[in-house]
Amino acid sequence: MRSTHSGYTRLSKVHKFSAAGLGAAGAAAVAFAVVSGGTAVADARPVVKPVAFEAKAFAGQGQGEAARHADEAAARAKTEAAAKAKAEADKERAGKQAANRSTTREPVRKPAAVAPKAYGDNLEGWISQALDIMKAKGIPASYDGVKRNIMRESTGNPHAINDWDVNAVNGVPSKGLLQIIDPTFKAYHVEGTSWDIWDPVANIVASCNYAADKYGSMDNVNSAY
Structure with a gap:
């Protein structure tokens, strides 16, 4: 049954569309528009299906990246430790060499004092x-x-x-x-x-x-x- 009021036509039926299969990404609604002839038509916008995320893939990538950073940090730490150990060894060796030189160096010999010339009392x-x-x-x-x-x-x-x-x-x-x-x-x-x-x-x-x-x-x- 149709009734008119103030020049507008009221729809007697409301068509409902359900959007299925959207999962955790949400649902899309189909809107209706009223045209000049009083007939309701559907606004046929394309329904975009959300892309499913592979949680496992991202998790695997994150773990791989963390492992790589850990390996790099460990390598840097190992290199720095080796450099520090070498520097300390070089310093210790230089100290021992200096000590050996100071103990084995010949003492500086002072020139012998020239005795005054002796003259006879005659x-x-x-x-x-x-x-x-x-x-x-x-x-x-x-x-x-x-x-x-x-x-x-x-x-x-x-x-x-x-x-x-x-x-x-x-x-x-x-x-x-x-x-x-x-x-x-x-x-x-x-x-x-x-x-x-x-x-x-x-x-x-x-x-x-x-x-x-x-x-x-x-x-x-x-x-x-």
Whole structure:
């Protein structure tokens, strides 16, 4: 039976469609639309069947991925442990080698101290020592030239004194091996020798220094100077 109200036609039957087989993914409904002729027709939209998921497959993939990551982590840990062990072994070996070198290294030998040259306490020793000092100071003279003048002036007596010549008259007598007066000795004294005019080495060096200044060398002196 049909009835009209306000220009609209009311359907007398409602067609129901059931969607089966959709499972856990849900159901699709078929909608109805009213057309101008008052007839209800179905909106025939395609029903999409949900894709079934293979839970087991995904589970298997997850387990495989986890196993792979675990294997990689284990490999990295093993490599790092081996590298650490090698580094520690190298460090220990280097320490032992250094210790061995320190214990087996020969001690540094200091150069032996040069003993001072010894000179005799006699005319030969005095002349030799005086000549070594004069050589270091650049004062010229030879052994023969020095000895020759000593033998003429004092006959080798380091305590000889002239108390009769003009110098003695003037209060400055000639003294020592080469008969030098006090003012001349002080003026030509050589550093490193004694300030005592009676010291044989100091007497020779100062006298030769004076002779080198006045005559070029004691070797050039053949008389009183």
